[in-house]
Amino acid sequence: MYDLLDYAVRFAEQNGTSQAEAFFADSRSLSALIERKEVRSVDSKFDAGIGVRVLIKKREENFLGSAFTMDSKRSGIETMVNEAISIALAKPAQKDLKSFNDSKKVQNVENLFDRRISSVEPTEACTLAKDMIESASVSEKIMSISGDILFMSYKTAVKNSLGVEAGYSSTIFRASCYVTTKNETSIGSAGDDHSSRILDEERAIEVSRHSASMALSQLDPKRIEGGVMDLVIGPDAMASLLENTFAMMIRADQIQRNQSPYVGKIGTPVASEPITIIDEGRHPGAVGSKPYDDEGYPTQTTTVAEKGILGSFLYDVSSASKEGRQSTGNALRPSSGDSVSKYAAEPLVSYTNLTVATGTESFDSIVSSVKSGIYVREIIGAHTANRITGEFSVSPLVAYKIEKGEIKHAVKETMIGGNIQNVLRNVTAVGKHSKQCQGTFVDTAIISPVLKIENISVSA
């Protein structure tokens, strides 16, 4: 693997570039598919490729080009490097990125790799999927069970002209389940999922059990009156909202483009006092954890907001050099789904494990403090939120009415709307347990506890 990267970097250097950076990723995955209450297919995939970035210096100015290939023969690598060079020469000078990453710090993160994931057999995947189906088959009202489990192992490595050589191997385990229920008068549905670096069969079983009980609880929903009320929001729903709004607004590249409401807001309150948000790149076993980012820069913990005060944005090497500061290890080559084709996309700025710090309240105490409101566990439509301004309006998929401190019935046909900036300012209670939710990209996660938010607009 490093031979290929070495070849790409040397070939680029021999052809007139001042610096070159080569990136490699390969992934093997096995997944089992559940449909119509049975395991219906097992899929296996092998994916691999190389990406390269080159810097060319002419008259004290830098020119950046990038290309990738899935053809890892020498001829394929040479064609790729030549493409990157011709792109660099076609572009205007690059003002921000004068040099690739030069940090050679070596570090390790625990619990990134699980041999039981990399060596899983189709029969083992089928057995676990069957156990999930069984755990969801708890009532005659369960109409359908579908879902999947994924076992993936992958390697990534970066090498550049400045002597950086940073790579790691890791695994991902994901389980998801979706259940529908039916009685004489209504239909219910709900889903749950889990992702981790380490195999966790018990959590997979819990996912399907949980999906079934939530789908049952959604039967016989009632319409409620709209208005402004308290919202108790679960980790999955909160993660969807943050992923599609806040996570974009704290990227330094977005700030520098003037495409965030948080421009110029460092040191000012952006959330209520109980809210602390960190990006924790080295949380053991978390899906967003890794020793190095996709520029080979060591990952770290960055405090985005502490007790409501905006502390820092997230940086890669390029956005950091624009402000004369250090990267926060948040360069990410985006890839999603069941392969890690990171080589195919240029790095952008992204969170790793975006974490809303836990508070002190139990779920029961949060609910009991609500006179009238709703408890929302899952939403649909968060991707239609405005990523630049933070406005959103979404439909709860799993939601309950809260009256006088007690959860009553499932809620039918409502929408909740607002702006994430106001949502964060109106948090008045933070739960003491959190859940790790899969983020936008394959190696990102959003971790959140249950939150209580006051004054949310609910339409009915």
Added chain:
Amino acid sequence: MLLDLTEKGVKEAVKVGASYVDVRAELSKGTMIRRSNDIFDQTSKGVMNGVGIRVLADGAWGFSSTVIMTGEAVAEAAKNAVRSARAVSSSLKDKTEIEATAPVKDSVKTGFNQNLSSVEIARKMQVTTELVKAARNQDPRIISASSIYMDGSGRWAIATSDGTSIEMAASRILFSITAVARSSERLVSAREFDGTRQGFESFEKIDLKSFGRKASQRAISLLNARPAPSGRYTVVMDPKLSGTFVHEAVGHACEADLIVSGESILQDMLGKKIGSDLVTICDDPTLENGWGSYKYDDEGVRATKRILVEKGKLMEYICNKETSAKLGVPSNGGARGESYAARPIVRMSNTYISPGGHSVEELFDKVESGIYAKGTRGGQVDTSKGTFQFSAEEAYLIEKGRLTVPLLDVSLSGMTLETLENIEAIGKDIKYHAGFCGKAYQSVPAGDGAPHILARNVVVGGRP
């Protein structure tokens, strides 16, 4: 060479016991350019290739894909796929059956003249530059603009154990512009997006200036917009938003995989009335130059037009080989995979609602008080319950048939069956739009089409 690899895959899988095989191979090139204001944030080109093999063995599915384009790697993938299928089969009670189809031999090229990989990167970069310039030259309140140009072109091949072998050459371009405006009290953004399946020559006909200006004009008008009210309203939707509505509210619920798994509100409803007489909805992969058009699906089946709903009555589902066998109807070519590396699943192509007889003015005249919602930021549906949500880019209050106050960030939601019943009038101005549809972690190009539509009693979500 691609077709040879796919045929090799079929042979190898049959040799180790597959009763049915389809193999897809791809060799393509792509370009990605993103410009923000004065800077090219991303400019990259790439080569993609791979082979995916799906088998049915002992009545169960197995799938395996590889990026290594050699006979040995393909043979190994074929073995993996069969081994996986056998593992599934050992406990499968309801064995998988598929519809047999007549073999097809064909070579297909979509309508592009100028091969994208022969166009210099500088000309593609120029597209993003023009868009940003057009958006920024408007008004000092526009504080930022970003544009994207993406293309992909190449060759694809599919072979099946039914004796089908098909080669395809195709290309696709998409481009977008986002404008951000700021006033002392507000930050807003607006986006325009479009795509074409023709070659680079398309830009001779596309007016990038007015495309870029449209985004910034809309952003400026949003600066004066008022937060949307929430509650139930009479809504007029423009063609873009109506298209999203048809896709989310009806299209997904007609996908036969969701029908057979009991995850669609439209299960057991064929021949039944599901909406107003005014409503006729089709999904048509044969639409000329349609964004979501294709001649053969990813199971090698010739795609045909599907009339999903005719005058309010549910007529047809979108099927692949497996669901058509299950439902006892012929496949209409609805199987699509995101790439060679993804199992083909039931997907839409170009979904549209047929035009009615009203002019747009007549629709507005019917509204005493309501909301006009335009443009789309996409949507989502839970097909089991029939609950859907979708969001507009732009909206206005309608008072006595006239547009008055501009509104911010309007989203709409509803229940499929109720909303179809509440459609009260349909315009005659049908327009088609490009988009992408996500399902089971796969994203495919899907087009939609619609005229202006007037619907009563739609839930509108706003904010305090």
